[in-house]
Amino acid sequence: MLNDLEKKRYSRQICLFGEDGQRRLKKTGAFIAGAGGLGSIISIYMAAAGFGMIRIVDCDSVELSNLNRQVLHWSGDVGTSKAASAKDTLEGINPEIEVEAMEETISIENIDQLLSGCDIIMDAMDNFPTRYILNKAALKKKIPLFHGAICGYQGQATTIIPGKTACLRCTFPRAPPVTTFPALGSTCGVIGSIQVTEAVKYVLGSGGLLENRLMLWDGLSSSMDEVACARNPSCQDCREAGLEREDN
Amino acid sequence: MPDGSRKEMTVSVASIEEILKELHINPVEVVVAKNGKIVPEEETASSADELKIVRVVHGG
Ligand SMILES: [Zn+2]
Numbered sequence: 001m002l003n004d005l006e007k008k009r010y011s012r013q014i015c016l017f018g019e020d021g022q023r024r025l026k027k028t029g030a031f032i033a034g035a036g037g038l039g040s041i042i043s044i045y046m047a048a049a050g051f052g053m054i055r056i057v058d059c060d061s062v063e064l065s066n067l068n069r070q071v072l073h074w075s076g077d078v079g080t081s082k083a084a085s086a087k088d089t090l091e092g093i094n095p096e097i098e099v100e101a102m103e104e105t106i107s108i109e110n111i112d113q114l115l116s117g118c119d120i121i122m123d124a125m126d127n128f129p130t131r132y133i134l135n136k137a138a139l140k141k142k143i144p145l146f147h148g149a150i151c152g153y154q155g156q157a158t159t160i161i162p163g164k165t166a167c168l169r170c171t172f173p174r175a176p177p178v179t180t181f182p183a184l185g186s187t188c189g190v191i192g193s194i195q196v197t198e199a200v201k202y203v204l205g206s207g208g209l210l211e212n213r214l215m216l217w218d219g220l221s222s223s224m225d226e227v228a229c230a231r232n233p234s235c236q237d238c239r240e241a242g243l244e245r246e247d248n
Numbered sequence: 249m250p251d252g253s254r255k256e257m258t259v260s261v262a263s264i265e266e267i268l269k270e271l272h273i274n275p276v277e278v279v280v281a282k283n284g285k286i287v288p289e290e291e292t293a294s295s296a297d298e299l300k301i302v303r304v305v306h307g308g
Contacts, residue, residue, distance in 0.1 A: 038308040126308035151305035171286055172304060176277050181307035188308075214279075214286065216302060221252065227281035227300060232288055 041192025069185035128175030
């Protein structure tokens with residue numbers, strides 16, 4: 001049930017997808033992996049939209065050089081843990097939801113526990129090795145993974161529905177080399193917003209998702225493009241998860 | 249090409265892996281779409297195919 005304050009808070013969404021839709025968001029637990037550039041946008045919009053439980057995980061502390069893009073954290077937060085800073089900001093945005101912020105490094109050992117009670121996974125990581133941990137967990141638990149990544153003016157996003165679409169490893173079989181990536185806050189804004197929109201539509205069961213579609217944003221030329229993805233029959237992660245390849 | 253430019257190549261039949269080598273592109277940094285669809289690098293392509301080479305970004 002939505003209380004009177006919630007009905008008022010979400011009135012512009014309720015006229016978009018009804019009280020039933022809003023209740024669905026309220027019942028959804030979202031795991032946000034990372035409280036950096038993408039994690040900032042994703043968590044702020046998910047909190048504001050009324051996802052009922054948000055669990056955001058990051059092992060780092062806020063640095064001055066984060067503040068050009070990580071709008072979850074403010075100048076006064078420099079030196080404090082990103083998890084604590086995230087909790088403050090998100091609870092300030094929306095006290096009606098439950099925010100769990102954890103200072104943890106995501107690993108194969110702790111991922112199952114971190115995901116308990118979560119219905120969807122938001123990828124806001126800055127590296128592929130951890131993304132592959134999220135991918136395996138999503139395949140195992142059969143919950144969606146909303147992938148996003150950025151570099152400078154460029155970004156990419158796709159929606160992974162286990163058993164239905166290509167997984168992250170099908171599309172990206174190997175991790176690209178680790179580099180210090182340039183980052184513009186507004187690029188995180190574009191990609192993080194796409195990920196949240198996907199998550200909202202998934203929960204509501206409305207619209208068309210980025211299923212088997214890799215969306216590519218180039219901010220330098222202001223253009224969106226997309227390429228199709230497909231299950232890779234030799235994907236090790238799909239095989240390990242016991243997902244049979246569907247003929248298409 | 250990853251920088252947005254286009255390039256005509258005349259090859260009979262070659263694997264994506266070989267084509268990337270020819271172009272001096274590190275295969276770890278890109279995914280390749282053949283006629284709009286991402287394919288593994290063992291896949292082959294000919295002059296009749298359109299390849300789009302997309303640089304994979306990893307930041308967050
Ligand atoms: Zn796969």
